[in-house]
Amino acid sequence: MSNKTVIVRDVTKKYKMYKKPAEKLLDIILPNGYGEDFYAIQNLSFEANQGDVIGIVGVNGSGKSTLSNLISGIIPPTSGTIELNGEVSLIAIASGLNNELTGRENIELKCLMLGFSKQEIKRLEPEIIEFAEIGKFIDQPVKKYSSGMKSRLGFAISVTVDPDILVIDEALSVGDQTFADKCLDKMNEFKERGKTIFFISHSMGQVKRFCEKILWLEYGEVRAYGPMKEILPKYQEFLKEYKAMSKEEKKRFKQQVQLKQSGQKKPGDKLQASSAK
Numbered sequence: 432m433s434n435k436t437v438i439v440r441d442v443t444k445k446y447k448m449y450k451k452p453a454e455k456l457l458d459i460i461l462p463n464g465y466g467e468d469f470y471a472i473q474n475l476s477f478e479a480n481q482g483d484v485i486g487i488v489g490v491n492g493s494g495k496s497t498l499s500n501l502i503s504g505i506i507p508p509t510s511g512t513i514e515l516n517g518e519v520s521l522i523a524i525a526s527g528l529n530n531e532l533t534g535r536e537n538i539e540l541k542c543l544m545l546g547f548s549k550q551e552i553k554r555l556e557p558e559i560i561e562f563a564e565i566g567k568f569i570d571q572p573v574k575k576y577s578s579g580m581k582s583r584l585g586f587a588i589s590v591t592v593d594p595d596i597l598v599i600d601e602a603l604s605v606g607d608q609t610f611a612d613k614c615l616d617k618m619n620e621f622k623e624r625g626k627t628i629f630f631i632s633h634s635m636g637q638v639k640r641f642c643e644k645i646l647w648l649e650y651g652e653v654r655a656y657g658p659m660k661e662i663l664p665k666y667q668e669f670l671k672e673y674k675a676m677s678k679e680e681k682k683r684f685k686q687q688v689q690l691k692q693s694g695q696k697k698p699g700d701k702l703q704a705s706s707a708k
């Protein structure tokens with residue numbers, strides 16, 4: 432059996448941008464549609480193996496969350512294919528929890544959806560509640576939770592159900608340091624057990640400590656993919672240059688990005704900016 436767990440081939444995710452709600456209606460009615468195209472992800476391909484821990488990095492709007500939702504099956508690609516060998520679980524602050532239900536009901540619902548029996552859920556429930564550290568709030572509706580509590584519950588459910596592929600999108604950024612450390616321990620345990628992990632974080636420290644590979648996205652395309660030690664310094668160098676750009680240079684850079692993401696520039700075309708080598 433191949434040890435490839437995720438194969439992304441030529442994936443594009445196109446959104447339509449509407450200036451007002453009526454345009455959406457026109458888009459449905461008119462034979463050629465209406466509204467501006469926006470490519471959040473463009474002709475993206477990469478593969479991940481069992482045991483890979485991949486940090487997804489890129490500046491705001493580069494498509495990190497879109498890619499994590501695509502890998503997790505939350506949204507479908509417009510074109511291209513995503514092949515998964517194993518169960519995938521997404522951990523993100525805003526995902527997967529129903530605000531009207533209590534924490535306990537959310538645990539039961541998620542586990543039922545994943546195909547666990549009532550008996551298995553009874554066994555998993557205390558483990559999840561203990562990991563989440565939300566005490567008596569477990570029987571309160573999730574809408575009363577702080578973002579840290581939501582994130583802890585989401586993380587606890589996702590790791591306890593033991594997926595093969597884990598996508599962690601900024602989920603550690605809202606908790607306190609002690610919980611983040613506990614999550615990192617759990618993720619290291621998963622790493623040792625050969626699971627595939629995608630990790631999105633704005634904390635370069637966390638990425639550096641935890642990841643072995645880096646997938647660097649630039650406006651919906653892969654700018655670089657490879658060993659953490661090789662790619663992360665290049666990304667950090669880029670960030671430094673990007674921050675140092677003059678207002679005029681940043682404006683030019685953004686204009687080209689807009690052209691590219693509206694499909695008017697071919698995928699793969701280089702951006703003209705001092706930092707985009």
Ligand SMILES: Nc1ncnc2c1ncn2[C@@H]1O[C@H](COP(=O)(O)OP(=O)(O)OP(=O)(O)O)[C@@H](O)[C@H]1O
Binds near residue numbers: 492498
């Ligand atoms: N439902 C949608 N409709 C239209 N555009 C969208 C939609 N979802 C995302 N986008 C656009 O796609 C681009 C990529 O967004 P995405 O959230 O994936 O980026 P990101 O790298 O995760 O950004 P950040 O670091 O700010 O979270 C953005 O320009 C965003 O505005």
